Amino acid sequence: MPLVSVPTHLAFASSPLARLNGLDIAVIVIYFAMVIWIGFYLKGQSNTSEEFFMAGREMTAWIAGLSFVSANLGSLELMGWAGSAYQYGILATNWYWIGAIPAMVFLGLVMMPFYYVSKTHSVPGYLDLRYGGEARSVAAVAFATEMILMSGVNMFAMAKVMQVVLGWNITFSIVVSSVAVALYVGLGGLRSAIFNEVLQFVLIWGGALLVPILGLYQAGGWDGMKRNILTNLHSDSYFHLWRDTGSFSANPMGVQWTGIVFGLGFVISFGYWTTDFLVVQRVLAAHNLRAARMAPIIGSFFKMAVPFIVILPGLLGLALRDPAMANGIPHLVGEDVVAANPGADLHSYNEILPLMMARYLGPGLLGLGITALIAGFMSGMAGNVSAFSTVWTYDIYRPLINKRASDSHYVLVGRLAIFIGVAVSIMAAYLVMRAHGIMDYVQALFSIFVAPLLAAILFGMFWKRATRWAGFLGLFLGIIFSASLFMWVKLNPAKLAVVALSPYAKPMAENVFRALWAFCFASIVIVLVSLLTKPKPVAELDGLVYGATKLPTEEWVPFYKREWFWATAVGIIFFALNILVW
Amino acid sequence: MHGSRIPIWFFIGLLLTVYGVMIVCYGCYEAITGKYAPAVQLTNLHTPIWWGGVLLIIGLVYLIKFRPGRGNQ
Numbered sequence: 001m002p003l004v005s006v007p008t009h010l011a012f013a014s015s016p017l018a019r020l021n022g023l024d025i026a027v028i029v030i031y032f033a034m035v036i037w038i039g040f041y042l043k044g045q046s047n048t049s050e051e052f053f054m055a056g057r058e059m060t061a062w063i064a065g066l067s068f069v070s071a072n073l074g075s076l077e078l079m080g081w082a083g084s085a086y087q088y089g090i091l092a093t094n095w096y097w098i099g100a101i102p103a104m105v106f107l108g109l110v111m112m113p114f115y116y117v118s119k120t121h122s123v124p125g126y127l128d129l130r131y132g133g134e135a136r137s138v139a140a141v142a143f144a145t146e147m148i149l150m151s152g153v154n155m156f157a158m159a160k161v162m163q164v165v166l167g168w169n170i171t172f173s174i175v176v177s178s179v180a181v182a183l184y185v186g187l188g189g190l191r192s193a194i195f196n197e198v199l200q201f202v203l204i205w206g207g208a209l210l211v212p213i214l215g216l217y218q219a220g221g222w223d224g225m226k227r228n229i230l231t232n233l234h235s236d237s238y239f240h241l242w243r244d245t246g247s248f249s250a251n252p253m254g255v256q257w258t259g260i261v262f263g264l265g266f267v268i269s270f271g272y273w274t275t276d277f278l279v280v281q282r283v284l285a286a287h288n289l290r291a292a293r294m295a296p297i298i299g300s301f302f303k304m305a306v307p308f309i310v311i312l313p314g315l316l317g318l319a320l321r322d323p324a325m326a327n328g329i330p331h332l333v334g335e336d337v338v339a340a341n342p343g344a345d346l347h348s349y350n351e352i353l354p355l356m357m358a359r360y361l362g363p364g365l366l367g368l369g370i371t372a373l374i375a376g377f378m379s380g381m382a383g384n385v386s387a388f389s390t391v392w393t394y395d396i397y398r399p400l401i402n403k404r405a406s407d408s409h410y411v412l413v414g415r416l417a418i419f420i421g422v423a424v425s426i427m428a429a430y431l432v433m434r435a436h437g438i439m440d441y442v443q444a445l446f447s448i449f450v451a452p453l454l455a456a457i458l459f460g461m462f463w464k465r466a467t468r469w470a471g472f473l474g475l476f477l478g479i480i481f482s483a484s485l486f487m488w489v490k491l492n493p494a495k496l497a498v499v500a501l502s503p504y505a506k507p508m509a510e511n512v513f514r515a516l517w518a519f520c521f522a523s524i525v526i527v528l529v530s531l532l533t534k535p536k537p538v539a540e541l542d543g544l545v546y547g548a549t550k551l552p553t554e555e556w557v558p559f560y561k562r563e564w565f566w567a568t569a570v571g572i573i574f575f576a577l578n579i580l581v582w
Numbered sequence: 583m584h585g586s587r588i589p590i591w592f593f594i595g596l597l598l599t600v601y602g603v604m605i606v607c608y609g610c611y612e613a614i615t616g617k618y619a620p621a622v623q624l625t626n627l628h629t630p631i632w633w634g635g636v637l638l639i640i641g642l643v644y645l646i647k648f649r650p651g652r653g654n655q
Contacts, residue, residue, distance in 0.1 A: 018621070023604060023608055026604065027601060027604065030597070030600060030601075031597070034593065034596075034597055038593060041588065045587070063590060195590045195593070198590050198594070199590065199593055199594055199597065202594050202598070203597070206598065206601070206637055210629065210633055214623075214624050214627070214629065217624065217627075218623065218624060358621065359621075359622070359623055360622065360623060360624060360629070361622065361629075362612070362618065362619040362622040362625065362629070362630060363608055363619055364604055364605040364608045364609075364630055364634070365605060365629060365630055365633065365634075368601060368605065
């Protein structure tokens with residue numbers, strides 16, 4: 001079978017969910033014109049490598065913080081988690097709260113000083129300073145590969161939305177969005193990506209917020225929604241976050257609290273939010289250390305609110321599900337079922353958000369809603385390609401291919417990397433079409449690459465004894481171990497029970513437990529190798545390791561401007577929300 | 583991010599203002615003519631008018647507060 005073949009249900013979609021009129025098209029066209037205008041406008045401010053790759057390190061805490069969250073609001077967040085909420089209920093919210101908030105606060109309060117003081121341009125760059133070129137190269141190649149595949153996932157999801165909702169040709173959607181992203185990031189660099197991410201963040205809220213508001217109104221409020229779900233599904237597990245996680249079989253997701261707390265809340269979450277350069281790059285662009293520490297904390301407030309526009313539509317889809325009614329939400333099924341029944345006019349879980357939009361949004365507002373989806377996808381893609389460009393140029397091209405080129409040469413290489421990265425992403429998008437579902441695929445990437453990286457960064461940042469070879473071997477062998485676990489279960493699904501410690505475990509549980517084992521394995525390798533090899537002198541660890549670094553004194557500000565104050569506020573809201581939907 | 587540059591908040595204000603005007607105008611047209619998109623629910627709430635109004639107000643505030651040359655970021 002050729003690589004770019006498209007499954008039948010994607011290539012020949014049945015009737016679209018909605019039709020755009022002239023007003024909707026105008027809303028979308030104006031959005032595209034605006035993002036490309038921003039790219040052209042910022043081109044003149046992106047001439048040096050510091051400007052192009054690091055946005056001149058001039059961003060305020062608010063801009064860096066919003067960009068930090070927005071870069072993560074790609075297809076995975078918007079469609080994937082709305083679909084997961086429909087599938088698993090409010091349990092999916094764990095990926096927003098315990099799966100993000102503690103790690104974001106930890107990044108701001110504890111880790112950011114080391115990233116910022118070391119003046120590194122990337123996370124692989126930090127590994128280079130801490131461990132040496134071997135660890136950097138492994139991280140850079142793994143990260144660049146992950147970014148391209150993630151970008152492909154984003155493109156695929158966006159094109160699928162356009163096809164399902166509007167009946168647009170999948171290739172047309174991919175080409176138009178790719179060209180726009182390549183243009184504005186290629187022209188304006190990270191500054192343009194960050195500016196557009198902030199713009200996209202506002203549009204996502206402006207376009208998507210109406211769905212839960214109107215949905216809750218129609219369902220009879222929060223209590224009405226719960227009553228309807230109970231009637232439709234005969235189970236109240238769908239609106240409990242923790243109550244039914246005592247065993248794998250007691251909740252729709254098939255996960256247990258230990259996996260959620262340690263696998264998701266620690267390894268996956270900390271791995272993503274504190275070591276994934278896609279998001280960390282936004283914070284590194286802050287104009288001073290205090291702004292860099294505040295940015296993730298500001299972002300965490302907004303992250304806690306995102307379930308309102310992502311999880312709630314999924315729950316409302318369950319509440320308003322009634323195939324017998326003319327205006328009821330149809331019964332949704334998995335991607336594999338849709339693929340197996342091409343003529344049955346079935347819809348998958350991942351289509352719940354556009355279905356809800358088509359239900360409530362008329363002309364103009366539908367255009368805004370579709371623009372919100374496109375904006376989400378484009379912010380994710382832009383984040384992927386801008387991070388890829390930086391890592392390719394700083395951590396692969398410069399140290400391994402051309403060490404002594406001029407600054408302008410590296411900027412040119414960075415621009416070219418964006419265009420080439422987008423082209424490779426398009427190929428990856430067609431690969432993704434053949435994978436089952438969006439979520440499992442992306443989660444697999446996270447746990448394969450990110451868990452060993454987290455071990456290398458944490459030991460490097462907080463243990464002076466960690467050595468050059470320990471960092472390299474922990475990362476390298478950790479990735480191999482993690483990929484082997486993934487392949488083991490892929491080739492023999494019965495082994496899921498071994499990896500996730502229960503015969504009742506489902507694929508989501510496998511992801512969190514695989515990440516946990518990969519982290520443990522990489523940690524053991526790092527400790528053992530460190531004890532057998534010679535560490536760096538402490539004097540060489542200044543600015544890189546806790547206990548060997550004298551952090552700069554920050555200017556005095558009143559308590560309400562301090563990161564500790566706002567981190568405490570985040571913590572209180574975080575615990576209150578978890579208790580509220582316990 | 584210097585004062586002479588156009589801040590991102592101005593771009594946001596401009597876009598929200600344009601969208602707000604377009605959506606409010608269409609909402610008024612719907613309310614006056616009574617012609618609603620057939621598949622859309624809860625049209626009795628006249629969502630385009632109040633939601634477009636919210637976008638317009640926020641957009642105008644940002645547009646004025648962060649207009650170029652005012653020295654804001």
